[in-house]
Amino acid sequence: MHKVSVVVPIYNVEKYIHKCIDSILNQTYENIEIILVNDGSPDNCGQIIEYYSKLDCRIKVIHKQNGGLSDARNHGMKYVTGEFTLFVDSDDWLEINMIEELVKNSIHYNADIVQVAFYYAYEDYILFDDRYFSKDDPPFLLNNSSLMYELLINEKVKNFAWGKLYKTNYIKNIPFKKGVLFEDVYWAHEVMHRVSSYVILNQPLYYYYQRSDSIVSTYTVKNLDIIKGLKKRHEFIEKHYEGLTDFSYKEILKASLINYNLLLINRDKDIGGLNRQEIKEYINNNYSVLTKAVKGDKQLLIQLVLFHIHPYLNVIPPIVNKVLRELRIVQGPLGLKRINLTTND
Template sequence: MLPKVSVVVPIYKVENYLARCVDSILNQTYLNLEVILVNDGSPDQCGKMIEEYAAKDTRVKAVHKQNGGLSDARNYGMKYVTGEYTLFVDSDDWADLSMIEDMVSTSLSFQADVVQSAFYYAYEDHLLFDNRYYSQDDPPVILNNKEVMSELVINERVKNFAWGKLYRTKLIKDIPFKKGVLFEDVFWAHKVMHQVNKYVILNRPQFYYLQRSDSIVATYTPRNLDIIKGLKERHSFIEGHYEGLIDESYKVIVRTCLTHFNLLLLNGQKDKGGIHKQEIKNYIQTHAAQFNKAVKKDKELKKQLALFLIHPYLNVGFLAAKKLLRKIKLLPRPIGLERINT
C-alpha cells in the first residue's frame, strides 16, 4: 500500500480562500491522505467550514485551538500526524491535483528525505514563475546535505518556506516551529535540512503561492525585523556545522539588514526615536570586517556596504539613483520572472 501523507493546514481569517485550498487537497489524485485542518481561533466562519469538511470526508481531521499564530498552529497540527510523509499548506495557497502523487513517487524513486515542488507566485490576474535557474521541463535536481544547506542559505533554488515540500515525518516531528515570531520558517528550515541526506527538486510548478495586494511598505512594522533575528540564529548554527557557508550567510544578513534599514526609513513613524535603525547601523559597523570579507566578490553589495559604512543615506541615494536610471531606461532592468496571464 502507498504511504500515507499527512497534510497540515493552519487556518486563520481566510474564509474567502479556504475552500479553494482544501478542495485542491481533497481532490488530489493521491488518495491515501489525512488532512489536518487547524482552526487557530479564527473569528470568521473558518471553524464551521472545517467541521463541514470533516463531516463529509473521513480523511479530514478538524481541530480547534486558541489563537497562537502560524507556528503554534503548525505545531498543534503535528500532534495529529500519523502519516509517513508530512506536507504543510498555508490556507490561502493551493495545489495542482497531481502534486502529491508526483512528490510521493519522486520520494520513493530517489529515496529522498525531502521533495520540493516548484511554484507560481499567484496574483489576481497572472502568475509568475522563477525560470532563472531551471526550466519547467528539466529533470529532477538531486542535492546532498552540503548542497542543500548551501542552496538554503542562498535562498534562490531552495527557499526557506516550510510549505510546498514533502518531508519524511520522522525528519521533522521533533523540530517544532518557533512561536511568537514572524518569518518562522527561517528559524526552522536549517535544522531540518541539517538532517537531510537526499533532497530532490521538481521543476514543474504545481503549487500556487498567493500574493496579497498589501505592499510591504504599507504593512511594515518592527516585527518584520524578526527575519534578521532568524538569520543571526541560523548563522550561529552554520558557524558550528558548515564553516564553508559562513561568508554566504554573512552576505544574506548584510543584504537583509540594508533592506530593513531602508524600510524603517520609509516607515519612520513606526521606529520611534530611530531605535531599530540605530541597532542595525551598530550591528553592521561592529561586523564590518566580516561583512567586507563576505561581499568582496559581490560587486553590487560591496558598493552598497561601502556607502552605508560612510553614511547610511549615501546607500539610500545610490539605490534611488539606480531606480531613476532604470525608469528612464539608462540602466537595464534586472532580469524578471516569467509572467503567465490567467
C-alpha cells in the same frame, strides 16, 4: 501506498479556504489525512472546516486558541500519522497531481525531502520563476552540503516550509518558533541539517497566493524578526558549516540594509530610531567580515561602504540603478515570467 499527512493552519481566510481544501481533497493521490487546524479564527472558518469534515473521513479538524502560524503548525504535527508530511498555507492551493508527484519522486530517489516549483498567484495572473530551471527540466538532486548552500542564498531552495514533502521522522521533533514572523527562517536549517538527499521538481505544482492583506504586506517592526532569525541561523552555520559563513553574512547584510531603509520610510514605527541604531551598530561592528563576505557583489559592497560612511548614503546605489534601468542605460535584473489567467482558476 504511503500515507501523507497534510497540515493546514487556518486563520481568518474564509474567502480562500474552500479553494485550498478542495485542491487537497481532489488530489490524484488518495492516501492522505488532512489536518485542519483552526487557530482561533474570528470568521466562519471553524464552521466551514467542520462542514468539510462531514464530507470526507480523511479530514481531522482541530480547534484551538489563537497562537499564530507556528503554534498552529506545531499543534497539527501532534496529530500526524503519515510517513510523509506536507504543509499547506490556507490561502494557497495545489495542482491536482502535486502529492502524487512528490511521493513518486521521494520513493524513486529515496529522498528525505522533495520540493516542487511554485507560482506566485495573484487575482488575474501568475508569476513563475524560470531563471534557474525550466518546467521541462529533470529533477535536480542535492546532497547535504550543496543543499545548505542553496538554502543560504535562498534562490533554488527557499526557506518556505510549504511546497515540500518531508519524511515525517525528520521534522517530528523540530517545532516552529512561536511568536515570530518569517518563522521558516528559524526552522529550515535545523531540518536541512538532517537531510542526505534532497530533490527539486521543476514543474510548478503549488500556488502561493499573494494577498494584499497578508501579514508581510504592510511593514511593521515585527518584520525585523527576519534579521533575528538570520543571526540565529548564522550561529548554527558557524558551528556546523564554517565554509558557508560568508554566504550567511551576506544574507544578514542584505536583510539589514532593506529593513534599515524601510524603517527610514516608516520612522513613525521606529520610536526613537532604536531599531535603526541596532542595525547600524551590527553593520559597523562587523564591517570587516561583511566586507569580505560581499567582495564579489559590487553593488552590495558599495552600499556597505556608503552605509559605513553614513547610513543614509546606502540608498544611493539602488536609486541610481533604478533610474538607469528606467532610462534603459543598463539592463534590469532578470524577472519572473508572467502568465495572464483567462479563467477564475
